Amino acid sequence: MVAERIDGKAFAAGLRGQVAQEVARLKEEHGLTPGLAVVLVGEDPASQVYVRSKEKMTVEVGMNSYAHRLPADVSQGELISLVRTLNADRAVNGILVQFPLPKGLDQQQVIETISVVKDVDGFHPQNAGRLVAGMPGLVPCTPLGCMMLLKDRLGDLSGLNAVVIGRSTIVGKPMAQLLTNASATVTVAHSRTKDLPEVVRRADIVIAAVGRPEMVKGDWIKPGATVIDVGINRIDAPEKGEGKTRLVGDVDFAGASQVAGAITPVPGGVGPMTIACLLANTVTATCKANGLPVPAVLTA
Numbered sequence: 001m002v003a004e005r006i007d008g009k010a011f012a013a014g015l016r017g018q019v020a021q022e023v024a025r026l027k028e029e030h031g032l033t034p035g036l037a038v039v040l041v042g043e044d045p046a047s048q049v050y051v052r053s054k055e056k057m058t059v060e061v062g063m064n065s066y067a068h069r070l071p072a073d074v075s076q077g078e079l080i081s082l083v084r085t086l087n088a089d090r091a092v093n094g095i096l097v098q099f100p101l102p103k104g105l106d107q108q109q110v111i112e113t114i115s116v117v118k119d120v121d122g123f124h125p126q127n128a129g130r131l132v133a134g135m136p137g138l139v140p141c142t143p144l145g146c147m148m149l150l151k152d153r154l155g156d157l158s159g160l161n162a163v164v165i166g167r168s169t170i171v172g173k174p175m176a177q178l179l180t181n182a183s184a185t186v187t188v189a190h191s192r193t194k195d196l197p198e199v200v201r202r203a204d205i206v207i208a209a210v211g212r213p214e215m216v217k218g219d220w221i222k223p224g225a226t227v228i229d230v231g232i233n234r235i236d237a238p239e240k241g242e243g244k245t246r247l248v249g250d251v252d253f254a255g256a257s258q259v260a261g262a263i264t265p266v267p268g269g270v271g272p273m274t275i276a277c278l279l280a281n282t283v284t285a286t287c288k289a290n291g292l293p294v295p296a297v298l299t300a
């Protein structure tokens with residue numbers, strides 16, 4: 001059996017199209033233009049690429065993009081003060097501070113300073129708590145994107161066995177929560193899990209979010225399972241020439257493709273969904289801020 005390749009890039013393009021429609025409708029019917037502020041501290045080259053891509057897509061769907069660049073040696077106080085200014089700015093509906101922050105800056109304090117209703121990353125503890133409590137809130141972009149791909153392929157997830165490998169606050173934990181809320185039977189595995197291959201073999205749904213290149217092997221996968229690879233790891237690729245690199249996920253794609261029913265590639269899988277969901281969350285935040293219903297296509 002050769003797995004179906006889940007085209008996250010195409011799905012994300014479709015979602016951005018729906019976001020663009022909602023943005024146009026907000027403009028026409030309510031005179032609102034959603035605004036997303038993106039804050040980049042320092043000059044990490046990978047972060048610069050991601051942030052530019054976010055800003056470009058923000059404008060493409062018809063929203064306002066507010067770019068803020070701060071030097072790596074900015075003080076915690078200045079960064080917090082920028083976040084407070086954005087919290088108070090009525091044109092700004094969503095705030096994203098790109099992580100990781102340069103050494104010496106306190107990421108957690110930044111997260112807690114962002115207004116809960118503008119927290120389009122869904123990282124604020126109050127949004128995390130809302131997800132657990134089953135209350136409406138902003139859901140972290142990567143798990144939201146994974147959920148959309150799963151529901152598109154599988155429909156109802158109730159009763160399915162899901163394994164989430166990784167327990168981070170930005171992916172693993174919210175992912176497990178979303179799956180639980182969708183009535184899947186969820187196991188959260190991590191670096192201390194005993195006999196991980198056996199645990200993964202029971203899963204109809206595998207979410208790999210550990211950050212270890214190609215760690216999940218083909219013979220761990222239950223035949224026909226749906227595999228969502230969240231990992232984005234840059235590894236050396238001497239076969240492409242000296243000093244060249246390539247992106248791989250946390251799953252051995254070639255091996256898993258022989259067994260799984262469907263699998264997301266890296267690149268072109270979850271990554272593009274993360275950015276599309278950031279835009280979707282910005283529309284969600286705009287609707288909520290104005291007492292308007294949140295369009296169902298933007299949620300999971």
Ligand SMILES: Nc1nc(=O)c2c([nH]1)NC[C@@H]1CN(c3ccc(C(=O)N[C@@H](CCC(=O)O)C(=O)O)cc3)C=[N+]21
Pocket residue numbers: 050096097098099100121141232247266267268269270271272273274275
């Ligand atoms: N506050 C904050 N929010 C984030 O959501 C956030 C962040 N900080 N810091 C960094 C990570 C990483 N991240 C990615 C988004 C899209 C791709 C993506 O589109 N990747 C492409 C390939 C990109 C390439 O070729 O390098 C793909 O997988 O197809 C990757 C990574 C968001 N992050």
